[in-house]
Amino acid sequence: MSADVSAEVRNQRVKEFLQILPLTVELAGLPQCDPNRLFTPDQMDLRCTNLKNAYKLARQLLKEMSEGS
Structure with missing residues (x-):
């Protein structure tokens, strides 16, 4: 089951990377x-x-923006 979670987390990170790639x-x-x-x-x-x-x-900027800082 931990392998499934790792794959899910990995896929989430790849998706996040691709979303902020233009920035x-x-x-x-x-x-x-x-x-x-x-x-x-x-x-x-x-x-x-x-x-x-x-x-x-870019990740730091998005995190700060989502927190309202």
Whole structure:
């Protein structure tokens, strides 16, 4: 039964991530790339780090807004 709860929680987190993804991308401020240009591993790592930080801020913002702060 705990495996079902874990799957449910995981699905809920994925759904939440996808819902706030547009806000996350805007907060990250990442420039659009040329479709014919590939990123280096370091550039991809930096972009991922920026998205992770922006996601944390987006979640915090939504939490504060829902609490009425």
